[in-house]
Amino acid sequence: MSEAGLEHRGPGRDGRGRGRRAAEGPAGPHSDVPPPLAPTTTEAQPLEVVVVTGLSGAGKLSAGRVLEDLGWFVVDNLPPALLLPMVELGARGDIRRFAAVVDVRSRAFSSDLQEAIRVLAEAGHRPRVVYVHARDDVLIRRYESVRREHPLQGSGRLIDGIGAERELLTGIAGEADLWVDTSDLNIHQLRATLENAFVREGQTPPLTATVLSFGFKYGLPLDADLVVDARFLPNPHWVPELRPRTGQDPAVRDYVLGQEDAEAFLDRYTDVLRLLVPGYRREGKRYLTLAVGCTGGKHRSVAIAEEFARRLSADGVAATAQHRDLGRE
Known part of the structure; x- marks a missing residue:
């Protein structure tokens, strides 16, 4: 708004006493009004x-x-x-x-x-x-x-x-x-x-995405916008050396992402997200929760969630991976 035509304020009208004559310069020799505080403090x-x-x-x-x-x-x-x-x-x-x-x-x-x-x-x-x-x-x-x-x-x-x-x-x-x-x-x-x-x-406000892994046996996340089921992939639980590890472990991640159809699934669903994200932004949606589930939320869903978060981040979406049920077993 233009400042042209601003009206002059009378003394003391701004509620802090800034218009007082004492605040406009040094007090006179007989004034008992204290000098104003230093500008650096106010x-x-x-x-x-x-x-x-x-x-x-x-x-x-x-x-x-x-x-x-x-x-x-x-x-x-x-x-x-x-x-x-x-x-x-x-x-x-x-x-x-x-x-x-x-x-x-x-x-x-x-x-x-x-x-x-x-x-x-x-x-x-x-x-x-x-x-x-x-x-x-x-x-x-x-x-x-x-x-x-x-x-x-x-x-x-x-x-x-x-x-x-x-x-x-x-x-x-x-x-x-x-x-x-x-x-x-x-x-x-x-x-x-x-x-x-x-x-x-x-600039349009950024869309923030949370990629949340979970276990179906513990129930669906109530705040999920999209739900992905990773149970079509072989379960590392049945591989003795992988069972105690999680989807954050490189060996489990490589096992899950190396399965047949895993790469094609990730590619195609990433394309779906690339279609959805601009629409969400146009509609004013600021937060997106993509839930990825497997049986217990320990292996497959964790690895897939981490990969989706990585791909979304590479596409310019502020994405983080969170793991709701990791450690519950």
Whole structure:
């Protein structure tokens, strides 16, 4: 947001006494006001700040959750008066990207929010405003589906509350950096819109894959997205010298991966994963769990899981192998 036209703040308006005359220079000879602390002890780094606002029912909370998934520190229903103190508190810690959902739940907030954003820019932070809106018919349908009253409806009709909110938001809507119309968007499309706007360097968030080995006799992993059955391969359990070892042992790994059809199976399923991964990314999926099972989760599934993780990593997917049932025997 441009800093042109920023208003001058009066003394003491920023809640920390920074506007006091005593903080602007050395105190006079008869002043009992202590000198300010050295800048090295109070200096706070500027933050990237996103303020999510807009019409009730348009999807502000969903937008906040998307930003949280993208690594932003998000606060919901923050009164405008607390925006600067919260940002500066975060700036003194390890928070570098801060987002706040601010709306009419704070009631007379529009002019206060515009002023709070100006003060943030004046303090050296980088505030941006995301304005989330939708058509009246869509908002009415959403409110009727959840049977909730509009915050500004009062004793009137639902459409009256929506109209009053639109009028109240006119000022801040005109200053927004990004408008998002959710009338015809699903949650995945909303996520894609915000990712394109706020992910660093315009890159899509990486897909993180966990390749999990398990034993069928201990039950299927409940969080698995995909399940692979490695029991078609000969079981090293019946090879006396391999029985006490695990799939992480080179001898067991070579035995499993050297079986007939093992290489073809790995190649073809890797091709399937190469087809699925871009689709998962387009749909906003951030985490993938590929479960590989054998009878006990000790030999075949462990070796195959390690190989899948290696291949996924080679294809640019952040993949790790984990072994749920290793050591249970």
